[in-house]
Amino acid sequence: MKDLLRQRTSLKEEIEILLNNQVKMEAEASAKYLAMASWCDRNGFRNSAKYFLKQSEEERGHMIKIFNYIMTVGGTAVSPEVVAVRQEFPTFRSVFEAALESEIAVTQSINRIVTQSRREEDYATESFLHWFVNEQVEEEDNARRAIELFDVIGEEGTGQYFIDKAILKLNQDHIE
Amino acid sequence: MNTSNELFSTSKGQSFQCDLTSRVIIQFGEMDIRLKIKDFLSFRRFINNIDIQSRLFDLSDESDYEFLEAPQLNICRRFTLCELIQLRDLLNGTQFAIELNSLLHQLAFCPAELV
Numbered sequence: 001m002k003d004l005l006r007q008r009t010s011l012k013e014e015i016e017i018l019l020n021n022q023v024k025m026e027a028e029a030s031a032k033y034l035a036m037a038s039w040c041d042r043n044g045f046r047n048s049a050k051y052f053l054k055q056s057e058e059e060r061g062h063m064i065k066i067f068n069y070i071m072t073v074g075g076t077a078v079s080p081e082v083v084a085v086r087q088e089f090p091t092f093r094s095v096f097e098a099a100l101e102s103e104i105a106v107t108q109s110i111n112r113i114v115t116q117s118r119r120e121e122d123y124a125t126e127s128f129l130h131w132f133v134n135e136q137v138e139e140e141d142n143a144r145r146a147i148e149l150f151d152v153i154g155e156e157g158t159g160q161y162f163i164d165k166a167i168l169k170l171n172q173d174h175i176e
Numbered sequence: 177m178n179t180s181n182e183l184f185s186t187s188k189g190q191s192f193q194c195d196l197t198s199r200v201i202i203q204f205g206e207m208d209i210r211l212k213i214k215d216f217l218s219f220r221r222f223i224n225n226i227d228i229q230s231r232l233f234d235l236s237d238e239s240d241y242e243f244l245e246a247p248q249l250n251i252c253r254r255f256t257l258c259e260l261i262q263l264r265d266l267l268n269g270t271q272f273a274i275e276l277n278s279l280l281h282q283l284a285f286c287p288a289e290l291v
Contacts, residue, residue: 001181002195003281004213005274013217076218 009074012120016075018113019066019125024080025109026063029102030056031085036095038087045092045160047168055099055142062132069128092160093150100143107136145170184269188262191270193277200270204263209249213274219246220267228257 009016033056041049063080070077089095110132117125149163149170181193189204199210211219231239241254255263 001193001277002198003278004193004198004200005278006281007198007213017221074214076214 010122011070011073011075011125012122015113015117015120015122015125016070018116019070019075020078020080022109022113023063023066023070023077024082025106026059026066027080027082028085029106030059030063031082032102033059033099035085035087036089036099039089039095040092040164043092045164045167047164048092048095051146051167051170052095052099058139062135065131069125073124092163093147093155096143096146096150100140100147103136103139103143107140110136142170183273184266186262186266186269189266191266191273193274200274202266202270204266205259207251207253209251211249215249216267216270216274219249220271223260223264223267226260228260231257 033052037049037052037056040046040052067077086098089098110129114126114129114133117123117129146167149166153159153162153166155163181195183191183193183200185191189202189207191203192201193199194201194210197210199212200216202209202211202216226242231242241256242260243254245252
């Protein structure tokens with residue numbers, strides 16, 4: 001009797017499920033950043049809105065990268081269902097705190113898949129995920145530096161205006 | 177069909193593997209479908225993801241059935257919750273048999289010194 005599983009892909013079903021969950025998580029992160037961009041825009045923080053729009057695009061890029069990997073290794077990539085995301089935030093600072101929380105959650109999720117792929121001896125997936133491990137270091141750093149601006153500049157008076165200005169610079173630093 | 181390639185059977189259905197077409201054949205009630213292995217895995221995952229427990233406690237009429245529509249597989253019918261549980265048994269048993277077969281293949285193809 002033929003081994004049908006081997007004909008399909010070397011990707012284990014459990015890893016395929018984890019990767020598809022990650023696709024969904026990246027799609028949700030992209031949607032969250034869009035909501036943050038919108039909140040910043042309607043509250044007058046134009047530079048922060050641009051920053052979050054760019055972050056949203058990056059998250060979508062991550063989603064496509066994983067989606068494409070699943071297809072390349074012969075798995076079944078599932079187009080994700082994006083749930084309703086939070087649209088309102090109490091303060092300017094809380095938007096960035098939510099962004100950092102989201103990034104940390106993504107990092108932890110990536111780490112879990114790396115652990116699992118190592119356990120399943122799926123070195124191709126582990127190698128593929130290394131890019132994401134490094135990328136998350138930068139993403140978290142971005143989010144942390146943004147929050148630091150609130151402490152360094154302070155929100156009193158024209159503080160929020162200058163924070164918004166500095167956010168643009170932060171984005172450019174990482175583009176370079 | 178070569179019946180020696182039977183994968184799994186329950187009182188409600190049977191599953192086979194056709195080596196000629198590399199398809200998994202599921203016979204369940206009036207349903208007779210031939211699935212590529214990828215489609216079989218997705219179908220099984222879909223059936224397993226139906227939250228039967230919450231449907232049992234939901235008193236609305238719609239929760240008594242699940243409508244399955246897969247035009248590619250020529251499936252378009254309603255399944256009662258009992259049927260879903262029986263189908264789930266058949267699919268999970270089939271999956272077990274396929275995985276066991278794969279494991280045996282791995283062992284059979286291993287160089288003797290590594291076994």
